[in-house]
Amino acid sequence: MSRKIMVFDTTLRDGEQSPGCSMNTEEKVALARQLERMNVDVIEAGFPVASIGDFEAVKSVAEALDRTIVAGLSRAHEKDIHRCYEAVSHARRGRIHTFLATSDIHLEAKLKISRAEALERAVAAVKYARNLVDDVEFSLEDAGRTDWDYMCQVVEAVIHAGAGTVNLPDTVGYTIPTEFHEMISYVMNRVPNIDKAVISLHCHNDLGLGVANSLAGIQAGAGQVECTINGIGERAGNAAMEEIVMALKTRANYFQAHTDIVTEEITRTSKLLSSIIGVEVQPNKAIVGKNAFAHEAGIHQHGVLSDKRTYEIMTPESVGLAKNDLVLGKHSGRHAFKARLEELGYQLKPEILQTAFEKFKALADRKKEIFDEDLEHIATEGMKQVEEWFVLDYVGTTAGSSIIPTSCVTIRIRDNGSERLVTETAIGDGPVEASFHAINKATGYMGKLLEYQVKAVSKGEDAVGDVTIKIQFEGLDRVVTGKGSSTDVLHGSALAYVDAANKARLRLDLIGREQSGDSEEVSEGV
Ligand SMILES: CC(=O)SCCNC(=O)CCNC(=O)[C@H](O)C(C)(C)COP(=O)(O)OP(=O)(O)OC[C@H]1O[C@@H](n2cnc3c(N)ncnc32)[C@H](O)[C@@H]1OP(=O)(O)O
Numbered sequence: 001m002s003r004k005i006m007v008f009d010t011t012l013r014d015g016e017q018s019p020g021c022s023m024n025t026e027e028k029v030a031l032a033r034q035l036e037r038m039n040v041d042v043i044e045a046g047f048p049v050a051s052i053g054d055f056e057a058v059k060s061v062a063e064a065l066d067r068t069i070v071a072g073l074s075r076a077h078e079k080d081i082h083r084c085y086e087a088v089s090h091a092r093r094g095r096i097h098t099f100l101a102t103s104d105i106h107l108e109a110k111l112k113i114s115r116a117e118a119l120e121r122a123v124a125a126v127k128y129a130r131n132l133v134d135d136v137e138f139s140l141e142d143a144g145r146t147d148w149d150y151m152c153q154v155v156e157a158v159i160h161a162g163a164g165t166v167n168l169p170d171t172v173g174y175t176i177p178t179e180f181h182e183m184i185s186y187v188m189n190r191v192p193n194i195d196k197a198v199i200s201l202h203c204h205n206d207l208g209l210g211v212a213n214s215l216a217g218i219q220a221g222a223g224q225v226e227c228t229i230n231g232i233g234e235r236a237g238n239a240a241m242e243e244i245v246m247a248l249k250t251r252a253n254y255f256q257a258h259t260d261i262v263t264e265e266i267t268r269t270s271k272l273l274s275s276i277i278g279v280e281v282q283p284n285k286a287i288v289g290k291n292a293f294a295h296e297a298g299i300h301q302h303g304v305l306s307d308k309r310t311y312e313i314m315t316p317e318s319v320g321l322a323k324n325d326l327v328l329g330k331h332s333g334r335h336a337f338k339a340r341l342e343e344l345g346y347q348l349k350p351e352i353l354q355t356a357f358e359k360f361k362a363l364a365d366r367k368k369e370i371f372d373e374d375l376e377h378i379a380t381e382g383m384k385q386v387e388e389w390f391v392l393d394y395v396g397t398t399a400g401s402s403i404i405p406t407s408c409v410t411i412r413i414r415d416n417g418s419e420r421l422v423t424e425t426a427i428g429d430g431p432v433e434a435s436f437h438a439i440n441k442a443t444g445y446m447g448k449l450l451e452y453q454v455k456a457v458s459k460g461e462d463a464v465g466d467v468t469i470k471i472q473f474e475g476l477d478r479v480v481t482g483k484g485s486s487t488d489v490l491h492g493s494a495l496a497y498v499d500a501a502n503k504a505r506l507r508l509d510l511i512g513r514e515q516s517g518d519s520e521e522v523s524e525g526v
């Protein structure tokens, strides 16, 4: 008999902890909808006490979903748990996920409390959460380095206190598969009330073993696995959902376990995430890498031509790689546009859809054919939803082998209902850098370029170039991602930089409001 394994997706929480992978509320909701379409069982949408923006995002995801359980994370503190409750209570099915570290290194060096005190706090946190909601998960942070007998005591106590799910994370990716299998088996066999809760796994990838450990834990009897799309997450990332799901599907007989994930949605979800965070997966990444189903060598090609099963252990179609031939163009209307976007996983609000449709028409006038990549790009642009204080009015550059690259920009600055135009000129090592310097001068926001990526998002000579940049602005606590696109790379780069400046301005505004205790509803844009 095949056991059902619950899939707990934490792309929007642990995944978002990857540097430069922050998402705004609109983006989180779009991804959450796609995750629901994929049929994940639980979506962890954020850490509500962390900021007003995170709270709003969890609340909005909770409101947007129809059937998936929406979880929020909280420390083992009443204030955190209550804030989490305020956000997840908007879901049809809300879960409070609370945690406390249990390894001696974390207890002694970080929390500075004894094992007995940690046990007491864990139980108190679960009881407090259970008074608010029925569905409570407790995580023993750094379980991978926790003493096994103490771990069993904590697991037994939190189940007794009302936790329906108990998570045993390998927080720092320290364990190896055989050892992790033994650890989970130990807990499953020793804890007397273990059948009253689902045991969950949450494996990090510091030694590249996140997926292997997750599969070992499933074999040992765990009923829930926590993971992220594309394996994004703190440090080296989390176990990649697509790899776990396809391993269980491809080796179903071996594992005698399955998930309810609609695997044909995997590619679409992976691409949606990449386009939101501006981070591509490596070409040789299992399941979702560009080369995952490509065959280059003659012997392989010969084999595949004879019978695909010689070199393919799963079909590209099973992960949603089937080619779509529907081409939209300038004669297409709103219905076809909306329908295709929905097929691609984008359900945009009517006002965003209208702007996206206008952009699509403008692009269709310039390009012969519009491909899915163009549509994905337009939809992602629409989801940015960042209030625009700065709008690029003009950018012009001069460059060549014997002139110093110089750029002139005009920025429209909107503030409190008024508008003014500011024009600045600057030089740089290249034309792109010159335009960034000129934008710094015009906006007054001084940024330093950390990463620059340009990619043709569609096919043909008239392809749209998608520019993604990561900028560290002075006075800002995090790196900001800016995106811009144009058939002209210099124009796309300037648009990306202005986008980043708008996000920096929004973030500084948000920090100002949090410091002044103003909890008026805002959504975080970076
Ligand atoms: C393994 C994981 O991924 S855990 C999740 C990690 N994610 C995050 O931390 C993102 C969200 N975090 C935040 O926004 C902030 O850290 C906050 C709002 C939670 C706390 O901010 P601050 O109050 O400024 O505290 P700071 O982050 O500097 O330190 C953490 C504090 O929480 C305590 N703490 C850490 N884990 C827990 C826990 N599970 N339960 C209770 N307290 C905890 C630490 O001991 C420390 O306490 P102290 O301030 O009394 O020394």
Ligand SMILES: CC(C)C(=O)C(=O)O
Pocket (backbone or CB within 6 Å): 014, 099, 139, 140, 141, 142, 167, 169, 170, 171, 172, 202, 204
């Ligand atoms: C809080 C828990 C689930 C976590 O993220 C970890 O241990 O890595």
